[in-house]
Amino acid sequence: MGRKLVDWPTFIISFVVILSVVVPLVLFPEAGAEVIADVNAFMSDTFGFLYLLMGLAIFFFLIFVAFSQNGQVKLGEEDEKPEFSTPAWAGMLFSAGIGSSILYWGTIEWAYYYQGPPFGLSPTDEQLETIQWASTYGIFHWGPIAWAIYALPALPMAYFFYVRKTPIIKISETLRPLLKGWSDTFLGKIIDVLFIFGLIGGAGTTLALGTPLISRGVSDLTGLEDDMFLRTIVLLVVTAIFAVSAYVGLKEGIKRLSNINLALSIFLLAFVFITGPTLFIAETTTNSVGLILDNFFRMSTWTEPFAVLQGFEPTGFPEAWTIFYWAWWLVYAPFVGLFIARISRGRTIRQVIAGTMIYGSIGCLLFFGIMGNFGLYLQLSGSFDVITVLNEQGAPAAIISIINQLPFAGVMVALFVFLSIIFLATTFDSSSYILASVTQKEVENGEPLRWNRMFWAFTLCLLPLALMYLGGLETLQTASIIGGFPLIFIMFLIAWSFMKTTTGDLIADDQYEPKTIILDYKKIREKIRRRRNRKKGKEE
Incomplete structure (x- = not known):
């Protein structure tokens, strides 16, 4: 019976596509890095503006939907209460949406902006404006636009699953009102495979960034050498953890990990805020929020169009950061959207939109505001030279060094490493859960087959393992941008399909x-x- 539920064409094609990417990267790492760099330059320079326009369009579209009559539609029966409490729901969507990347970038991203600021500013210690943007841009990149991109696919998926009672959780199914019978043909399979490929690319980026961070923390605690062998062991252990969680299921495994995640995150942030430079953190974070409100459209649309014509060398900031992030959110959007849809039974569409954008943005604001500004304070006060460690030893070493400046350093590093592992596990048990759902013809009782969940849990480690051996942050960024490009147009179709369906039904x-x-x-x-x-x- 289980085999009959599997959508074998989508399953097999997706796995073959993944292997076709992983194997060449492992066998020909230098050539692979060169090809990816060339594709990166072409995609970012030629189509970067599309990512920026897409982000703004989705943001305002969802605000419109939330305040329209469509926003009042309930995802469940008339008297049905939400399946999960609001704290549990917020914790699961936040943990699945950002993973351990929030610990990585929330702590160190400011240092990259400090050395390579936006808007043509000079990276000097004396320039106050440069310092202000260093503490601000990360909050913007992980703010409302990012969570709006996540929320969009969740709406039609949840609507079809809970309102129209369609036992299928697929991107192609959400486009059925537009594609009609084509959703069941090869075109529908291609759309689902594109989603899976994009998710694997995004997952590869996240795991390949999170694993060295955990490995560096383990090295700091145990004295073991932080080499590729240790990183490989860490990756396999994390994979085993989220595979077990995915096997146990949504309520018993994923929910429990998310609750642990939320509790430890609150403790970590509270500890750093109280024992660190409390006033500096509070004032700098408040100042950053004001800068974003004043410059929202400028930050959302900056593309450096006149640099070359005026004889200046472009900074590459939009391509390296804003466009990269919008592409990263985009490749994760169908996955996070599917997961948000799965946990949002009993809520209205308006609640899903508002909750995702507000809770997600506030969570990221706290991480960047507290962890990031603590690191910035160490640099500005001369207490610890974060920039030198970053440039000489890399981001993982700089991040663990920042945590080592806290009271009870050993305990806090251990907590930080454990939280990173739980964040990764929470994200990827959700990923394997959703990948299993997409590769099935239907989902019985809301749960995909267990063996299917396990298969994708271990498959998820293949690409990040290859990317780790290939190396290079630019390569990881490019994987997300390439994987996300076709999804720009699919997101437009998703929005169109959702409005057509809900308005017609109303x-x-x-x-x-x-x-x-x-x-x-x-x-x-x-x-x-x-x-x-x-x-x-x-x-x-």
Whole structure:
């Protein structure tokens, strides 16, 4: 019975595509890095503006949906309560959406902006504006636009699964109102495979960044050499942990890891805020929020269009950071959207949009505001030279060195490493869960087959393992940008399909009876009856 549930064409094609990428990177690492660098330059220089426009468009589209009648649609029965409590729901969507990357970039991203600031500014210690942007841009990149990109795919997936009662969780299924019968053809398979390929690329980036961070922390605690052997062991151990969690299931495994994650994160942030430069952290974070509000559109659309024409060397900041991040969020969007949809039963569309964008943005704000500004304070006060460690030993060493400046350093490094492992496990048990769902014809009782979950859990470690041996942050960034490009157009189709479906259902009379659409549907249906009665009266 289990084998009949698997969508074998999607399953096999996806696995073959992954192998076709992993094997060449392992066998020909130098040539692979060169090809990826060339593709990176072409994609970023030629199509970078599309990513920026996409981010803004999705952000304002979701605000419109939230305040429209479509936002009042409930994802479940009329009297149904949310499946998960709000804290548990917020913790799961946050943990799945950002992974250990928030610990990595939240602690050290400011240092890259400090040395390579935006808007053509000079990277000097005396320039106050440079320092302000260093503490601000990370909060912007992990803010409302990022979470809006995540939220968009969640809406049609949740709507079809909980309102139309379709037992299929696939991107191609959400496009059925536009594609019609084509969703069941090779075109639908291609769309699902593109989603899987993008997710694997994004997962590769996250795991290949998170694993060296954990490895460096283990080395700091144990004295073992931080080499590729230790990193490989760390990656395999993390894979085993999230495989077990995925096998146990959504409520028993993923929810418990997310709750642990949330509790440890709150403790870490509170400890750093209280024992660190509290006033500096509070004031700098507040200042950063003001800068973002004042410069939101400038930051969202900056592309350096005049640098070459005026004879200046472009900084490459938009391509290296904003475009990279929007592409990274994009490749993760179908996965996170599927997961948000799965845990949002009993909530309205408006609650899903607002909760995802608000809770996600606040969580990232706290990490960047507290962890990032603690590192910035160490640099500015002369307490510890973070920049030198970053440039000479790399980001993982710089991050662990920052944590070592806290009281009870050994305990805090151990907590930081453990939290990184749990973050990774929470993200990737969710990933394997969703990949298993996408490669099945239908999902029984809301849970994909266990062997399918396990298969994708271990498959997820193949690409990051290859990328780790290939090396280079630029290579990791490019993997996300390339994987995300086709999804720009798919996201547009998803938005169109969602509005077409929900609006049509809200005004439907006899063609479709959405029992779970409440309030608006009843009012509109009553209005239709009144109009018909008035029209009949006039005709008589």
